[in-house]
Amino acid sequence: MCEVLLTDFTPHPTNTRAACVAAAEKYADQEPWFGVEQEYTFLQGGRPLGWPTQGYPAPQGPYYCGVGGDKMPGRDIVERHTAACMEAGLGIEGTNAEVMMAQWEFQIGILPPPLIGDQLWVARWLLFRVAEDFGVFATLDPKPVLGDWNGAGAHTNFSTKAMREDGGWDAIIAACEALGRNIEEHVSNYGVGLDLRLTGAHETEHWSKFSYGTSDRGASIRIPWGTAKDKKGWLEDRRPNANMDPYVVSRLMLTTVCADAAK
Numbered sequence: 073m074c075e076v077l078l079t080d081f082t083p084h085p086t087n088t089r090a091a092c093v094a095a096a097e098k099y100a101d102q103e104p105w106f107g108v109e110q111e112y113t114f115l116q117g118g119r120p121l122g123w124p125t126q127g128y129p130a131p132q133g134p135y136y137c138g139v140g141g142d143k144m145p146g147r148d149i150v151e152r153h154t155a156a157c158m159e160a161g162l163g164i165e166g167t168n169a170e171v172m173m174a175q176w177e178f179q180i181g182i183l184p185p186p187l188i189g190d191q192l193w194v195a196r197w198l199l200f201r202v203a204e205d206f207g208v209f210a211t212l213d214p215k216p217v218l219g220d221w222n223g224a225g226a227h228t229n230f231s232t233k234a235m236r237e238d239g240g241w242d243a244i245i246a247a248c249e250a251l252g253r254n255i256e257e258h259v260s261n262y263g264v265g266l267d268l269r270l271t272g273a274h275e276t277e278h279w280s281k282f283s284y285g286t287s288d289r290g291a292s293i294r295i296p297w298g299t300a301k302d303k304k305g306w307l308e309d310r311r312p313n314a315n316m317d318p319y320v321v322s323r324l325m326l327t328t329v330c331a332d333a334a335k
Contacts, residue, residue: 074186074193074319089186092319092326096185099330103233105306106188106322107165107181111224111314112199113174113216114146115209120174120217121145129173132222136171144169146208150176153202160198162191171222171274181229185326189318212315215268223269223276224314227294230325231306234333240304243333247307248284248293250332251325255282258328261320263313270311279311 076084083090096104114121122145123129130143138144150167157164157178165179178199180192196212203210215223234243251258259266259279270279275289284293284307286300292311299305312321 074190088317088319088323089189092186092189092323095323095326095330099326102330102333103184104322104326104330105182105184105231105236106318106325107179107183107229107306108188108192108318109177109179109225109227109229110192110195111170111175111177111226112210112212113172113224114149114176114203115174115211115216116207120172121208122174131220132171132173135169135173135175137168143173145174146176149203149206149208149210150178152205153199154178156198156202157195160194162195164195170224172217175222175224185322186319188322192318212313214263214265214313214315218268220274222274225269225276225310226263226312226314226316226318226321228309228312228318228321228325229306230309230329232330232333235306236304238304241300244295244299244305244307246333247329248295250328251293251309252282252284254324254328255280258309258324259311261317261324262311263316265315266311266313269313276310 074089076087078084134143154164154167163180163183167178170177180195181188183191199210234240267279270276272278277283277290277292283291285291286295287297288294294308294310
């Protein structure tokens with residue numbers, strides 16, 4: 073499904089996996105790992121699932137990781153999708169309801185490239201197919217509802233062997249600095265409609281700016297508090313859209329961070 077070739081068996085121009093494989097092989101000695109938090113939104117009849125036919129539901133607040141009654145539409149689809157991923161042998165780590173009503177998330181990883189892209193694409197296909205059985209469409213639109221509602225991203229967690237080992241803090245900061253020197257290439261390849269989601273509001277940094285910080289959900293790169301405490305671990309790039317190509321994102325993070333580390 074992912075390795076599309078021309079009739080001469082060379083990669084098709086749309087085959088982003090091939091370039092990811094090349095980068096993964098080049099930097100294999102740094103042992104890169106990825107985990108992706110895939111957000112998405114359920115739609116039915118052109119509106120988010122469970123929303124009133126006119127107007128809006130209650131403001132954001134009770135939906136994130138919430139439970140209970142009519143404010144959590146789609147959980148039956150989510151649980152069926154989770155089971156399908158497990159039966160398919162995918163590295164699904166968990167699921168949770170997200171900030172906007174009808175918005176959910178699943179996590180795939182921890183996996184090396186290109187396997188992270190392979191498994192995310194299959195997990196997406198399973199999501200669309202399972203939702204179909206319920207008469208629901210799952211969209212990866214980064215901003216399915218304009219206004220005071222959170223967008224949908226694909227926060228990408230990344231580490232190398234040096235970042236995970238004792239004393240890895242210096243490698244983590246160096247990775248953040250390297251990403252900060254290559255803003256334009258990343259944001260221009262992190263998904264369609266990035267500017268609609270990365271506005272500086274709703275737990276995002278503006279797409280044109282770059283920042284990193286510990287437990288900062290409003291930063292471009294969030295360093296988990298556990299990582300800061302242990303002085304080793306991983307970083308989370310919060311910029312990729314829900315509709316990003318995981319082969320492209322993982323390749324860019326590899327080439328930016330690992331090439332800098334190899335200097």
